Amino acid sequence: MARTKMIWRQMPRSEHQTKTDTQKLWKEFTEDDSISGAACLSVLTDQKYFQGGFENLEKIRNSGVKCPLLCKKFVIDAWQIYYARTKGADAILLIAAVLPDLDIKYMTKICKLLGLTPLVEVHDEREMGRVLGIDGIELIGINNRNLETFKVDISNTKNLLQGERGRIIRERGIIVSILFLHFSHAL
Template identity: 80%
Template structure:
């Protein structure tokens, strides 16, 4: 994204910055608020009550004044391509240092909430920077620790590039003319009421990192139509290209083909820009993964979803993530993924474990729909998670691999659930 001075900002600073701004009642995505915050002596992010007590040592480092002044920006604004002076280059390096430290702060906040997935490789600050993290970063290593972290690191780079090609201002213009969203939550409730079984979110999915190619003759529109005919309440469309062989074009094609099922954009969201992009491509809902996103990001992104008319399916994997999400207001859908996204091992008893006791009671009190995800292949599996308390299931592999996905749905539930 470019600010009004023409500078490019990497995607990783947005979630924390945006949350700060919306809590101030500002829906402007520019960098100015962050610059003001950091350039004001004695100001710290800890002054914002919604921050979940970041580590004191880092909070002090974050609030330190760095050598970047608002008065330096007119010179940067006036520069012409190919005429960057040494002073302007130094000022731009200072801004990059500031951005890098914001990214490090975000990682530390995430770690304090039990999030083990690092948002980007710890490659360190820009060249010529000597700071308090230099020695530690040289010893951290830049190899992803698991497949989810590898996906997130790649997504960070991918989204940065996409934002340069399609700035937010451009997306907002398209949204003004986009068709209205369909009721994703309402469709799941209606399906559950009609069949007495969990509402089905059928996944349009060509491949996965753990299983490879699931279907060679992959036609997303034909698969979507077969799902709809077979009784699916909603559809989930993979949009990640590198790891799942999906695309936003698939999402758009299904929407434009006249499929009436509401569509979930199954994406690894790290930046609110992706939510806007999903909206213009035809999404009615979007996935938010608690293993990747800190509480503040989830809270802000849920607000963005509501503003755009989208449902937010917030996915959890363990007790801590469930407790975090249950503490956030406005959550309507929680997905329990039985697949450990770090090891990719599957255990459907995870659903029952996360819905026992006080957590299950709180979910009922809040009228949250729980979606069972991963490892569901038979009527017995569906019955097991339904008894645990789910009212919807998200299923891909066990039905997309069938020559007739509609018949795959019948096999999954043990009976015909089509209209």
């Protein structure tokens, strides 16, 4: 039986934390045994929406984290992929709602040339259909949060993996990551 692995998310510091607090959190986080089994660590690098930055990615990479790092940013231009790689990213988020198919295809090729894994995020049936039509996609992230309303619907994952789409995903061996999945305390 396959073992479930988690993608951990690094949150940028809040306005109440000092720089020292943030550095302390990174150190504590990298020394936490629970992260050693993580599939990867998702690092928010988008300044405008998440108060992150590429410097966070670089600091975490240089802090001794052994697991792969996912650069989580609204990527709209190829230079961002190259830059993320220079800052220590092993994977990068490509959001289908933001990118046309040709850009996803082009950016996926760039990622593979650089040794990066592209995680292509979808939210609805239309985006899933588009992404499944692009050759070379190996990792799809299903976002259960509607980016227009910001409401979370965990049944979204089930709906997107049913029927023909689910069969195609299984046949191609595509790995699916689920974003905004809620866990109860009973788990």
